[in-house]
Amino acid sequence: MAISERKKKILAAVVDEYIRTAEPVGSKAIAQSGCLNCSSATIRNELAELVAMGYLEQPHTSAGRVPTPMGYRMYVNELMEKQKLSLEETEEMNRRLNQKLQELDTTISDVSRLASQLTDYPALALTARSAVTVRRFDLIYVDANTFIIVLTLSSSVAKSKLVHLPVSVDQSMVQRLSSLFNSGFTGIEENQITPLLINSTERAADDTMGLTSVIAAFVIETLTEASTPTAYVSGENRLLNQPEFRDPDKAHRLMSYLSGGGYILPPAEGLESSGEVRVLIGPENVAEELKDSSVIVASYDAGDNTRGLIGVVGPTRMDYSAVAAKLSFLAAGLSRRLSSGSAPPEGMHNKLIIKGDDPNEHR
Amino acid sequence: MAISERKKKILAAVVDEYIRTAEPVGSKAIAQSGCLNCSSATIRNELAELVAMGYLEQPHTSAGRVPTPMGYRMYVNELMEKQKLSLEETEEMNRRLNQKLQELDTTISDVSRLASQLTDYPALALTARSAVTVRRFDLIYVDANTFIIVLTLSSSVAKSKLVHLPVSVDQSMVQRLSSLFNSGFTGIEENQITPLLINSTERAADDTMGLTSVIAAFVIETLTEASTPTAYVSGENRLLNQPEFRDPDKAHRLMSYLSGGGYILPPAEGLESSGEVRVLIGPENVAEELKDSSVIVASYDAGDNTRGLIGVVGPTRMDYSAVAAKLSFLAAGLSRRLSSGSAPPEGMHNKLIIKGDDPNEHR
């Protein structure tokens, strides 16, 4: 059965009102809201039909109506007015985003924190790096017992490590290893680093002290770390602001789940363009713990064909429109700053390093 | 007025029982617990006096007694039996500690998570690095537009950064800068890096492209970061396990405070030897938000004359004895692994890098 225009309006009104008040919505409230010119009785009839159709439900006879997941779905897909952020809001967000991105390194987890602050829901951020390889090796000889490994990754990040040795090495050995690693270990992914490769390098370098395996271990570690998606969760405690989580047990369940990490995300994969937003309502989530919560995620482009996610978790009664707008904005801002060219994500703070900043900015 | 031996026993019994059950403790319960041979009436008399002395209080007439902060303080200082960890417990903790420390980098925040898991309270870890300087500079020339900065810090950690340039530089310039920084910027603290110093270096290097300031900025950033204490909080949500935080508002208040970072710690400074434990009970805390919670912290030695803290937060009704034992053990373990010599905290995973591992281990 098709849903009439008026029913849509009524459904939208119910969802809006419920999002605002967290209380079941009665026919009278809708009649008074003024967007329809008809009496509460008419609306009651319509409401009854919307219940029959599965868009709404009643907690009990003679309470107001509450949207079902199906109702929210309809709302998200067709009814809600896509919220435009006000000028002040975008400025505020830009300001804070810039501020965050000026700090180094922990960018992504900071953005997750920012998302949580802006939406007042728990937020999560997921990096999803794809294949990373070593582009270049440098070994710096410090003294007979110490050298530094410097790896330049395909993602244009340099990682280094200081190694102390219980035995002494000479400079020529370090040099030999450096060139061997540069030819043998660059451009390959972590899973292509086999014991065989390590052994042959060790023999070729005439290394009897196990230096090769130290270096190889660092390479494997670094590549694994760089290509493993990690999830950052922040603001779990904001859940307690929501009336539906006044039950400490319920809140605790979800919060532990969230703290546990981001097993939330399998269903959220497959977002294409950055800034695109996906909404998962209640039972649409695969995780049991999320079956009566909603997740909103936006994807961002981190360069190198990799994309990450930022999102928030809340009760099904979420302000989908506002949250979606904010996340989308954040994701887009993040993409602009991270993806363009192959500039390193960290430290765009200096004027000199201007590669691929926001193309809309005139400088 | 001095407190009699029997009163101490009774007080200890009340605290123990209250820690166990979170319910006010009645005279009968103590009489039956069997550690005193006297009737409940006698105990009632003693209890009344303990109330008068300020060690206990009654939520209302005709409820059992509950310890006051002063009562807890007495308990912690004199009465509680210092809990010994069982063999299984220490083994389990060692196992997990080793496991954590094999992973790199995020060690401290991992240990905080571990502390939270072990105690089932929210935990925090604070690094408190002191003055850090650069010990050595290396600039690696990659191509005309790219070079890598490698800083070796006095804390025996190497930090690196890949720099892309919009202009081209020649190798000799990079070399010049490298030696200038090595002579001018090593061994000094962040606050000694003045615009004057930067300017003179710039002129000496004949650098018209601002490379000097890029490098200097990275140095400042790195030193600042390395010497700024950071706090990691984990397991905030475990608070909800405690009956005293069943009120979501109360829980929320404390959790937000914790998520905000570690302003908790000023009062906890001044712990000397590592593994030493300090207990702050209720109003002894300076932070308003902690006035009816307790904090237990243990200090660890991170080498280089720096010490950090790990601790947990919970209701005043905490199992002080068990928690203190566990934290002390964790802190000691952490110290052993971090402090000895100047071995880098990260990556003890390889047999080769054996500097200053647990001296009790025979290998």
Add this chain to the structure above:
DNA sequence: GTTGGCACTCTCAACTTCCGAGTGCTAATA
């Protein structure tokens, strides 16, 4: 100094009552 006994207090859980919001239905109306 210790104990048993007893009257008293106060909380908490269970139960009851009652109000009002909101419904569904019916009959009247446009």
Add this chain to the structure above:
DNA sequence: TATTAGCACTCGGAAGTTGAGAGTGCCAAC
């Protein structure tokens, strides 16, 4: 045929009531 006004009915939740039980303080006896 769609809408509206009116009305009886339902049900949840707040407020009030009650009773049981745990625990106390105090007194008199040991």
